[in-house]
Amino acid sequence: MPVTDLVTPEATEDPYAALRELRESDPVHWSEAHRAWLITRYDDVSAAFQNKALSNDRVRPLLASGKRPQSTASAAVLGLMSEWMVVSDPPAHTRLRRLAAQAFKGQRIAAMSELITTIVDEHLDTFLRGPEPGDLIENVAYPLPTKVIATMLGARTEDRDRFRDWSDELALVAFGTGGAARAVRHERALRGLREMDAYFRGLIELRRKEPGEDMLSALMARDGEDRLSDDELVSMCALLLFAGHETTTNSIANSVLALLRHPDQLDRLRREPGLIGTAVEELLRYDGPIKVLNRWVVADTEIRGKTISPGERVHLVLASANRDPEKFADPDSLDLGRSPNPHIAFGKGIHACIGAQLARMETRIAVARIVERLPRLELTAEPRWKQALASRSMEALSVAHGRSS
Numbered sequence: 001m002p003v004t005d006l007v008t009p010e011a012t013e014d015p016y017a018a019l020r021e022l023r024e025s026d027p028v029h030w031s032e033a034h035r036a037w038l039i040t041r042y043d044d045v046s047a048a049f050q051n052k053a054l055s056n057d058r059v060r061p062l063l064a065s066g067k068r069p070q071s072t073a074s075a076a077v078l079g080l081m082s083e084w085m086v087v088s089d090p091p092a093h094t095r096l097r098r099l100a101a102q103a104f105k106g107q108r109i110a111a112m113s114e115l116i117t118t119i120v121d122e123h124l125d126t127f128l129r130g131p132e133p134g135d136l137i138e139n140v141a142y143p144l145p146t147k148v149i150a151t152m153l154g155a156r157t158e159d160r161d162r163f164r165d166w167s168d169e170l171a172l173v174a175f176g177t178g179g180a181a182r183a184v185r186h187e188r189a190l191r192g193l194r195e196m197d198a199y200f201r202g203l204i205e206l207r208r209k210e211p212g213e214d215m216l217s218a219l220m221a222r223d224g225e226d227r228l229s230d231d232e233l234v235s236m237c238a239l240l241l242f243a244g245h246e247t248t249t250n251s252i253a254n255s256v257l258a259l260l261r262h263p264d265q266l267d268r269l270r271r272e273p274g275l276i277g278t279a280v281e282e283l284l285r286y287d288g289p290i291k292v293l294n295r296w297v298v299a300d301t302e303i304r305g306k307t308i309s310p311g312e313r314v315h316l317v318l319a320s321a322n323r324d325p326e327k328f329a330d331p332d333s334l335d336l337g338r339s340p341n342p343h344i345a346f347g348k349g350i351h352a353c354i355g356a357q358l359a360r361m362e363t364r365i366a367v368a369r370i371v372e373r374l375p376r377l378e379l380t381a382e383p384r385w386k387q388a389l390a391s392r393s394m395e396a397l398s399v400a401h402g403r404s405s
Ligand code: HEM
Pocket: 056, 085, 086, 087, 097, 149, 239, 240, 241, 243, 244, 245, 247, 248, 251, 288, 289, 290, 293, 294, 344, 345, 346, 347, 348, 350, 351, 352, 353, 354, 355, 356, 358, 359, 360, 363
């Protein structure tokens, strides 16, 4: 019997053994533990991204169902999230994605390289002056993405740290678990989110008077007859902050861990820094930040001979698809020169990550600077993984850097 609960302590630690078994024995598997279908083969996950019976629209039905949200904070966050393109289907998604694409033009992202390097180096400077061992997540991987997106949205330097709190508060309410302190935490989060709402509205007002080269001004631009309303703009800013934060943090942290566990590959990257492009693709494939994507079934569909019915849930297991031997030779080996590397860590189809170019750039720069500036980097404690189905995320990444300055 294959393991089908992906959040047991063993599967949290290392999901890949369980996923291999599942992929081989029952690639379209109904999991009682998750009350969902687990799709684990690359070809099936790829095809699922094009399957119109599988919907991303999961917040609006929840709001429409009239089920009372648990708190004012949850209601506020659900309201904000219901406008997110990642939980919309066409035609609403098509419109939001077209308007958002104005802010993700290639040259805008390419221009960020210098700024990202500066932010990474500032954090590494502080890290190297700090106590040893230190946590690379807290000191480098965690603060980077929110600073980058805050800068891109045109926030003033002194406001940029607040973005990190807002992102945490969104995550707390959207995915927070229960517990006695829940009500208090939700109240605090709600205050933060109100502050975020007011902040973005102020920034929108400012850019309306004085448009700039920033991403928010690009989001505010007209596209023919259409443009985003103020509510949609606030919601889009929150989505960009949220979608790009933990994912990029984990992409950097999981990459560094994989390198530390494969000293031959770490040496290879040190000898050939030009490998960083293919290296990051391979690190995203090998232990990427998203394990599972969720879809709701809205029409009868058949996957590998199994009938899947409306109302059921499907989990697209990216972590398994990216280790499928039918697609990748020797899939459990880390090979920084792997090419081609058609991994699907950024998804595929209409919802494929709109921030992929930015995320790749942040991961490449952070990993390259860490490898270069910390030549004696060493793991000082086995990392603990967070017990989560969707993400592959460590509590901390404790390392010695072997430098006193
Ligand atoms: C390594 C880091 C990242 C990974 C692995 C990642 C992965 C993904 C994946 C798998 C999806 C598809 C979701 C689905 O099909 O349901 C997605 C969508 C999305 N991502 Fe990312 N992401 C990353 C970083 C970012 C960044 C930096 C941003 C923006 C600043 C961003 C913004 C978005 C948005 C807005 C969507 C929704 C797109 C749509 O629905 O059309 N992501 N991401």
